Amino acid sequence: MAEQPILQVRDMKKHFNVGGGRILKAVDSFSIDIARGETFGLVGESGCGKSTAGRTIIRLYNATSGQVLFNGEDIHKLSGKKLKQFNRNMQMVYQDPYASLNPRMTVGNIIAEGIDIHGLYTGAKRRARVMQLLSDVGLNEEHANRFPHEFSGGQRQRIGIARALAIEPQFIIADEPISALDVSVQAQVVNLFKKLQKDHGLTYLFIAHDLAMVKHISDRIGVMYLGNLVEVTSSQDLYAKPLHPYTESLLSAIPIPDPEIERRRERIILEGEVPSPLNPPSGCPFRTRCPKAMPECAAAKPVLKEVEPGHHVACHLY
Secondary structure (H helix, E strand, O other): OOOOOOEEEEEEEEEEEEEOOEEEEEEEEEEEEEOOOOEEEEEOOOOOOHHHHHHHHOOOOOOOEEEEEEOOEEHHHOOHHHHHHHHHHEEEEOOOOOOOOOOOOOHHHHHHHHHHHHOOOOHHHHHHHHHHHHHHOOOOHHHHHOOHHHOOHHHHHHHHHHHHHOOOOOEEEEEOOOOOOOHHHHHHHHHHHHHHHHHHOOEEEEEOOOHHHHHHHOOEEEEEEOOEEEEEEEHHHHHHOOOOHHHHHHHHOOOOOOHHHHHHOOOOOOOOOOOOOOOOOOOOOOOOOOOOOOHHHHHOOOOOEEEEOOEEEOOOOO
């Protein structure tokens, strides 16, 4: 019997009332399963709803509808001790490492904040835990007494990762954790994530818009467009055989380091602007920019379905 996924999301929606009777559909159709120990990459253009999806899963936002099951329990129905335990089991690493760290606290106290809230360690054990976490993320013991402004962007992100690890979570949502970093540092941080996953048995939801980096770390990848998941498959299959026209256009924009291949290959240039989530198009959300759009694309919204083993796509072409 297959093990139950650690995370099961069922038709999750997150809508915001922005006044005047207008509803912003930030996440309008989102369903995924993430297996224990897996890294699930979530990609898409800026504004597609991927960060909102992550924040709704961890319950920073309450879902408008749908279910988010973590270890079989609906997290939006938890309260009291069960909610506190969920908060310990799922942690987040944020995009901006400086904005997410309290500038008035030392690094040691920032990392230990969760330890104190959950009452895990005190005294010498608390200090030993902080020192171990600093070592795990590639920092030194003397860094514990410094403040966030004394560190580089990459070092601050390592502090954020140590803080997330401090209470021994099972699941980490990494919300564009490398996009604010120098290119030279990005690979180091991604490799750190991979090492920590192996050492601590972690499961990741890794949100990013850099498809090349997501391929490097992810087992499976989901592609979002205008609040909807349009394709989900293994990292290898997504790059070898993309099925959704939007995924094809995203992959065609990734530079190839071979100049001969780069000159010969065909790029897919999308026409028009991304529609507003305040007024999404009828039917398929991508149809207004899709080079393969058909009349039926305007009539009905395609559902995410399995068209090949392990390969799901929301498109009327399949």
